[in-house]
Amino acid sequence: MPLASLILIAAQSTSATVSLSPPTFDRWMYPYNITPGTRAAAPTFSGYGSGSIDNRYGQTLYGWGTEDSIDSGWAASNYTVTSCTVRIAVLDDDIIYDPTPDDPASHEIDGPADEDPGRPTLLSAVDFRNKYDGWSFGEDGPYGVPGVGTRNCFAADLNDQGQLRDISNSLTDGFIPNSFAFGQSDLVEPGEAIPQFSEVIFEVDVNDPDIQCYLRTGLANGLLEFMITSLHGGSQDGSGSYPNWIMKENTLVDLGAVSAATLIIEATINEPSGNPGDVDGDGTVGIEDLLLLLADFGRCPCCVTDIDGNGIVEVDDLLSLISYWGQ
Numbered sequence: 001m002p003l004a005s006l007i008l009i010a011a012q013s014t015s016a017t018v019s020l021s022p023p024t025f026d027r028w029m030y031p032y033n034i035t036p037g038t039r040a041a042a043p044t045f046s047g048y049g050s051g052s053i054d055n056r057y058g059q060t061l062y063g064w065g066t067e068d069s070i071d072s073g074w075a076a077s078n079y080t081v082t083s084c085t086v087r088i089a090v091l092d093d094d095i096i097y098d099p100t101p102d103d104p105a106s107h108e109i110d111g112p113a114d115e116d117p118g119r120p121t122l123l124s125a126v127d128f129r130n131k132y133d134g135w136s137f138g139e140d141g142p143y144g145v146p147g148v149g150t151r152n153c154f155a156a157d158l159n160d161q162g163q164l165r166d167i168s169n170s171l172t173d174g175f176i177p178n179s180f181a182f183g184q185s186d187l188v189e190p191g192e193a194i195p196q197f198s199e200v201i202f203e204v205d206v207n208d209p210d211i212q213c214y215l216r217t218g219l220a221n222g223l224l225e226f227m228i229t230s231l232h233g234g235s236q237d238g239s240g241s242y243p244n245w246i247m248k249e250n251t252l253v254d255l256g257a258v259s260a261a262t263l264i265i266e267a268t269i270n271e272p273s274g275n276p277g278d279v280d281g282d283g284t285v286g287i288e289d290l291l292l293l294l295a296d297f298g299r300c301p302c303c304v305t306d307i308d309g310n311g312i313v314e315v316d317d318l319l320s321l322i323s324y325w326g327q
Contacts (some may be wrong), residue, residue, distance in 0.1 A: 022248035022260030030236025031146035045234030067222030084204035093196035121183035127156035156226035158210035158266040186264040213301035277324025
């Protein structure tokens with residue numbers, strides 16, 4: 001059951017620290033997975049070089065419903081995420097710990113050798129095709145037509161404009177994804193094998209404004225979703241050394257030997273005063289609100305100072321704030 005600690009810290013501000021396990025849904029995003037949502041383990045690996053499948057071929061989806069622990073329904077700008085951690089146990093005993101990104105060229109047959117052992121695992125955002133969303137897709141939504149860039153649910157990052165971008169073929173498309181987090185282990189040093197059944201830890205970069213907005217939007221909607229991908233080598237016959245992530249249906253989870261994937265998040269809800277110009281929430285519109293708006297001028301995802309909600313704090317927001325002056 002979700003554990004939540006709610007602490008009243010101001011008349012209109014509530015802080016919540018929440019640990020959620022198991023996830024509401026987890027599933028292996030692989031085109032020929034005939035048991036979506038019920039697998040015991042879900043591997044992540046690369047299909048780069050085939051020409052007919054995604055670079056990040058095996059992907060693993062996780063979703064946590066948060067509305068029972070952190071009130072949903074407020075505007076995304078009313079939430080602030082202080083910290084966000086995802087912990088997922090790995091089934092294998094031969095995965096080399098690599099906590100840092102690799103040179104994309106090291107994946108080429110004639111490219112430079114990887115400078116460190118192993119391949120990193122990446123936590124990212126989630127996006128959808130064909131009008132699906134997290135709630136409608138869940139554990140049993142259709143994968144989509146097998147191919148390159150065709151899956152209905154896929155790993156995504158946030159590009160320099162803050163827009164979700166499919167990272168399934170980042171090597172082929174020639175860009176380095178903006179990561180939410182790389183998998184970490186506090187049990188071994190880089191280059192050593194991660195202990196079997198131990199948890200890999202993903203500390204989400206909540207200081208990135210676009211990632212912060214993604215998290216805020218998830219809390220507003222009552223559902224936070226993440227995807228795990230990696231570019232470990234693998235083949236059709238199952239050979240290769242790549243991580244198998246323990247899913248909530250695993251017998252080891254039922255026995256209490258390991259934990260299902262866990263989301264730990266700390267957030268604050270700042271309830272609005274009801275006056276759109278009152279961006280600092282003190283009940284009136286004045287100089288402090290103006291200074292906050294001016295400090296946010298420019299692209300500002302999910303900012304309370306973005307009064308018209310277009311993602312940019314600009315003159316229209318300034319004029320709107322002034323229209324409420326003194327109220």
